[in-house]
Amino acid sequence: MYAFEIERPATVAEAVAALKSDESQPLGGGQTLIPTLKQRLAMPSVLISLGAIGEMKGIRVDSGKVCIGGATTHAEVATGATGYPALQALAGHIGDPAVRNRGTIGGSLANNDPSACYPSAALASDAVIVTDRREIAADDFFLGMFETALEEGEIITEVRMPVPEAAAYMKFEQPASRFALVGVFVARFKDGVRVAVTGASEGGVFRWKEAEGALSSDFSAKAIEGLSLSGEGMISDLHGTGAYRAHLVGVMARRAVSAAA
Numbered sequence: 001m002y003a004f005e006i007e008r009p010a011t012v013a014e015a016v017a018a019l020k021s022d023e024s025q026p027l028g029g030g031q032t033l034i035p036t037l038k039q040r041l042a043m044p045s046v047l048i049s050l051g052a053i054g055e056m057k058g059i060r061v062d063s064g065k066v067c068i069g070g071a072t073t074h075a076e077v078a079t080g081a082t083g084y085p086a087l088q089a090l091a092g093h094i095g096d097p098a099v100r101n102r103g104t105i106g107g108s109l110a111n112n113d114p115s116a117c118y119p120s121a122a123l124a125s126d127a128v129i130v131t132d133r134r135e136i137a138a139d140d141f142f143l144g145m146f147e148t149a150l151e152e153g154e155i156i157t158e159v160r161m162p163v164p165e166a167a168a169y170m171k172f173e174q175p176a177s178r179f180a181l182v183g184v185f186v187a188r189f190k191d192g193v194r195v196a197v198t199g200a201s202e203g204g205v206f207r208w209k210e211a212e213g214a215l216s217s218d219f220s221a222k223a224i225e226g227l228s229l230s231g232e233g234m235i236s237d238l239h240g241t242g243a244y245r246a247h248l249v250g251v252m253a254r255r256a257v258s259a260a261a
Helices: 012-018 033-038 074-079 085-092 097-102 105-111 118-124 209-217 242-260
Strands: 005-007 024-027 046-049 059-062 065-069 128-131 135-137 142-144 156-162 166-173 180-189 192-198
Touching: 012 046, 074 085, 074 097, 074 105, 085 118, 085 166, 085 180, 105 118, 105 156, 118 142, 118 156, 118 166, 118 180, 118 192, 166 242, 180 242, 192 209, 192 242
Parallel strands: 005 046, 024 046
Antiparallel strands: 059 065, 065 156, 128 135, 128 156, 166 180, 180 192
């Protein structure tokens, strides 16, 4: 590790002002950033901690949407009154207790790790990511592996997710890290079904449109039994080939539909 300063603003406005410096970087729960600093893959001279900003914490339900502050931890989402059981189950199986008590939903979405769980929930739920500057639809937010629509210094202050009629998340996890080798989030709304896949693609989280069409007509695991994805463009590493991950997408999707139905 190397020397750096830490600032702890009490409001979003103070955090935004502090982040105007080119040498600063926001710090949420630190579950990704701290290991990155240890490896010196990032070397900011000032960390702007978002953990003391009360207006970025908490959960509320408003007009059929669950609204979660960007600094709300995974553990708080897992145990909070969200009215969204599938989202709570997802949060309750992220990492281990230490990770869940430090990591935040805003930090996870901003980092957009290709194997993180929350991006699939946001995309499948047709979420809106609220920042200090604007509102961004989930379909426009995730641009690629570790890449989002966030601009320099922009902070996720809240995530708003419409609560679907039925939903489930199924994850085939890497046992050491508990990241998803493949995770599939299925959400059924009145106007159709959304299916989001994480952990599989080199391009990061994505919607499986073919499965969405089939499930919108028939919300059952049988409806997608004959569907498959190509291994081309899928992550291939020591944990599994692209073809293996493509196969797992179908397996996890059918399990998620069965659980939701």
